[in-house]
Amino acid sequence: MPTDLDPRPVVLTGDRTTGPLHLGHYAGSLRNRVALQHSHRQYLLLADTQALTDNASDPSKVRRNVLEVALDYLSVGIDPAQTTICVQSGLPALAELTLLYLNFVTVARLERNPTIKDEIQARGFGRDIPAGFLCYPAAQAADITAFKASVVPVGEDQAPLIEQTNEIVRRLNRQIGRDVLPEARALIPSVGRLPGIDGRAKMSKSQGNAIPLSATPDAIRDAVRRMYTDPGHLRAADPGIVEGNVVFTYLDAFDDDHAAVEALKAHYRRGGPGDAVVKRRLKLLPLTWNHLSSLPSRIF
Numbered sequence: 001m002p003t004d005l006d007p008r009p010v011v012l013t014g015d016r017t018t019g020p021l022h023l024g025h026y027a028g029s030l031r032n033r034v035a036l037q038h039s040h041r042q043y044l045l046l047a048d049t050q051a052l053t054d055n056a057s058d059p060s061k062v063r064r065n066v067l068e069v070a071l072d073y074l075s076v077g078i079d080p081a082q083t084t085i086c087v088q089s090g091l092p093a094l095a096e097l098t099l100l101y102l103n104f105v106t107v108a109r110l111e112r113n114p115t116i117k118d119e120i121q122a123r124g125f126g127r128d129i130p131a132g133f134l135c136y137p138a139a140q141a142a143d144i145t146a147f148k149a150s151v152v153p154v155g156e157d158q159a160p161l162i163e164q165t166n167e168i169v170r171r172l173n174r175q176i177g178r179d180v181l182p183e184a185r186a187l188i189p190s191v192g193r194l195p196g197i198d199g200r201a202k203m204s205k206s207q208g209n210a211i212p213l214s215a216t217p218d219a220i221r222d223a224v225r226r227m228y229t230d231p232g233h234l235r236a237a238d239p240g241i242v243e244g245n246v247v248f249t250y251l252d253a254f255d256d257d258h259a260a261v262e263a264l265k266a267h268y269r270r271g272g273p274g275d276a277v278v279k280r281r282l283k284l285l286p287l288t289w290n291h292l293s294s295l296p297s298r299i300f
Contacts, residue, residue: 012149014045022210024194024203028155054134097142141165191253199228236274
């Protein structure tokens with residue numbers, strides 16, 4: 001929280017420690033975190049407690065991935081001298097605050113949260129939802145407000161969680177009679193969600209359609225080769241569809257030459273370049289991305 005000694009706004013974000021992070025995490029949040037650490041007071045939470053809500057049968061998985069996620073943070077440029085990295089289970093006050101917040105939110109409201117609904121469907125829970133998993137929005141509200149964070153870098157799919165955090169903040173402030181807690185702003189990049197390489201709506205470790213940050217150059221090239229494009233674009237001369245084409249979504253996210261990408265889109269829509277040509281441009285990017293080429297070999 002801002003102090004007289006350090007008046008910078010506070011950033012709080014983090015990741016469930018269920019496995020190494022992937023390129024979707026980088027595009028959706030990590031890239032913003034690296035930039036913000038120089039102008040804000042930033043805290044990153046290794047959310048091992050929350051990871052147990054749907055991994056209680058395999059706690060060793062959660063335990064070993066605490067270190068994996070921390071290494072991913074360091075590999076993308078998170079500087080421990082600029083950013084405080086916390087382990088959620090080491091902060092028991094967060095669990096206490098979560099329990100308090102659960103008195104200020106209904107089960108119906110938790111079930112209506114679009115992020116939770118999507119995650120429940122993706123995991124096939126049906127009505128057998130772990131109670132801790134359903135209560136994730138209250139737990140995240142506790143994480144954010146415990147640090148009095150005003151900025152939360154997230155992917156587009158996480159925005160409803162920030163909205164629900166602010167609902168809890170407003171209710172508490174009304175209950176107390178003054179603004180004790182600040183509302184938080186979701187910081188969403190222009191490419192707020194990176195689809196999986198198979199064309200599904202979200203890149204996900206559990207779906208097996210992600211590119212890990214630790215992927216080798218050969219693994220990245222293989223993933224690009226298998227990327228979903230336009231199934232109707234059978235010949236290079238055929239007009240192609242850019243919308244929903246995973247390769248172009250990745251070019252939007254990582255190619256700094258936006259004019260060239262827009263020109264390539266126009267050419268693809270008219271017909272001319274084949275999918276192999278478009279994918280070749282994306283395959284070459286890991287060797288030329290200025291914001292990634294300087295990172296340690298853990299990524300490329």
